[in-house]
Amino acid sequence: MRNISAMQMVFANRSYVGLAVAISVGFFILFNTLDEYLFFSPILVFYVPPGAVTNFSLSIAITTLLGIVISMNVYMFEKLQVGLKGTSSWLSGSFIATATGVCGCTSLGFAVISTFGSAGILASSFLTNYQIPLKIASLAILFAAYYSVRKNMISTCINRKDNNR
Amino acid sequence: MVLGKSSKKSFAIIAIIVGVMGVGIGAYSIATVGSRLNQTATQSEWMLLPSTERLHPLALNGSPLLGSPDAPITMVEYGDYQCSNCQRFATQVKPLIIENYINSGKVKLIFKDFTIYGNDSVNGAIATHCASEQNKFWEMHDFIYQNQKAVNSGWLSEDSIKKLASGIGLDMQQFNTCFDGKRYAQRITENFNDGKAAGVNGTPTFIIIDGKGQIVTVAGAQPFNTFKQVLDKMLEG
Numbered sequence: 450m451r452n453i454s455a456m457q458m459v460f461a462n463r464s465y466v467g468l469a470v471a472i473s474v475g476f477f478i479l480f481n482t483l484d485e486y487l488f489f490s491p492i493l494v495f496y497v498p499p500g501a502v503t504n505f506s507l508s509i510a511i512t513t514l515l516g517i518v519i520s521m522n523v524y525m526f527e528k529l530q531v532g533l534k535g536t537s538s539w540l541s542g543s544f545i546a547t548a549t550g551v552c553g554c555t556s557l558g559f560a561v562i563s564t565f566g567s568a569g570i571l572a573s574s575f576l577t578n579y580q581i582p583l584k585i586a587s588l589a590i591l592f593a594a595y596y597s598v599r600k601n602m603i604s605t606c607i608n609r610k611d612n613n614r
Numbered sequence: 615m616v617l618g619k620s621s622k623k624s625f626a627i628i629a630i631i632v633g634v635m636g637v638g639i640g641a642y643s644i645a646t647v648g649s650r651l652n653q654t655a656t657q658s659e660w661m662l663l664p665s666t667e668r669l670h671p672l673a674l675n676g677s678p679l680l681g682s683p684d685a686p687i688t689m690v691e692y693g694d695y696q697c698s699n700c701q702r703f704a705t706q707v708k709p710l711i712i713e714n715y716i717n718s719g720k721v722k723l724i725f726k727d728f729t730i731y732g733n734d735s736v737n738g739a740i741a742t743h744c745a746s747e748q749n750k751f752w753e754m755h756d757f758i759y760q761n762q763k764a765v766n767s768g769w770l771s772e773d774s775i776k777k778l779a780s781g782i783g784l785d786m787q788q789f790n791t792c793f794d795g796k797r798y799a800q801r802i803t804e805n806f807n808d809g810k811a812a813g814v815n816g817t818p819t820f821i822i823i824d825g826k827g828q829i830v831t832v833a834g835a836q837p838f839n840t841f842k843q844v845l846d847k848m849l850e851g
Contacts (some may be wrong), residue, residue, distance in 0.1 A: 485699055485834045488687075488836050490831075490832075490833070491830055491831075491840065491843075491844055492840055492843060493835060494836060494839070494840050496836070496837040498702055498706060498719045498835075498837075499706075500702070516806040542727070547680060552699040554694065554698065554700065554730070554816055554817045554818075555814075555816050555834075556698075556815045556816040556833070558730075558816070559730055559815050559816045559817075560815070562730055562731075567732070570730075570731060570766070571730045571766075573731075573765075574731065574765040574766045575700065577764075577765050578765055578767070581680060598771055599795075
């Protein structure tokens with residue numbers, strides 16, 4: 450019940466729906482470009498290969514949650530005038546999810562390897578080998594951020610309601 | 615309602631972090647676009663050279679060729695044996711290119727090593743060149759990709775590569791002499807440097823050249839349909 454009311458509170462306002470969609474789409478493009486499912490040259494192609502469904506599904510879940518959590522944070526800040534709680538959670542969640550795309554094969558991974566040498570190879574190998582567990586970890590962090598922001602929203606609203614009586 | 619001091623502080627911190635992230639993503643985008651522009655300039659200069667000179671750094675250092683040497687289109691692949699995207703190309707897309715373009719004499723494929731993951735990747739590359747001494751380059755190439763495991767987990771260590779090589783029926787004494795002597799290490803370094811000079815900054819990268827000198831670069835393990843569109847357009851023109 451609390452879950453629905455917190456979500457309804459934020460997304461009853463269409464501008465927050467728009468914000469959530471914009472954030473999700475932005476991260477969707479970023480993750481899928483890094484994972485090499487989305488290509489812009491020589492032609493625009495979006496292609497998820499057969500063995501990459503798990504990774505792609507995790508990316509979808511992460512981008513959706515990022516849109517929801519960030520929008521809820523912005524709502525709390527703007528409408529409830531409450532400090533941005535749980536910010537570090539979604540920031541670290543999004544950072545981990547983005548870092549998993551730094552496979553050495555990609556231009557970004559190659560830049561990391563070229564810049565940091567052996568340390569870059571080590572980091573890139575780790576991120577490539579543990580891409581799925583790291584994405585699951587970032588999803589868990591984002592869920593924690595979601596529950597944290599929801600709890601804060603509800604407690605803020607209850608306190609204000611009590612104060613107004 | 616006025617924001618508290620802590621709220622303002624939180625907002626300032628988040629603004630800084632988001633700003634840094636934005637600048638990072640922006641810088642990366644500019645760097646990527648910049649490298650593409652440089653690549654185009656290099657390729658334009660390249661197109662002015664006669665055909666053999668143009669292909670010299672790509673083909674004339676003994677790199678293995680798949681298909682007819684007379685095929686009008688040359689497709690140069692830069693790859694690393696530990697790269698999962700290269701494996702995706704080798705196992706899912708390359709067979710379709712062979713079936714539709716290489717077997718019919720329209721395209722020839724040249725493989726160049728672009729070893730980005732360190733010593734184990736170099737071992738894999740040396741092993742394929744040693745196998746080519748016994749005319750088994752492509753068997754070894756495909757076999758390594760089929761048996762690919764986690765990056766730098768030891769599956770391409772010197773011992774492992776020898777075990778792997780024995781799986782394709784090589785004369786192991788000849789192979790070991792070549793491999794232990796690091797006979798092709800110099801060529802692998804040259805291939806890497808050629809790739810960098812041609813603007814390669816990730817694997818797999820494909821430089822596709824038609825008979826008229828038109829060059830198209832395909833970066834990443836793109837689906838067969840992308841290659842089909844590029845190759846069909848080159849064959850039509």
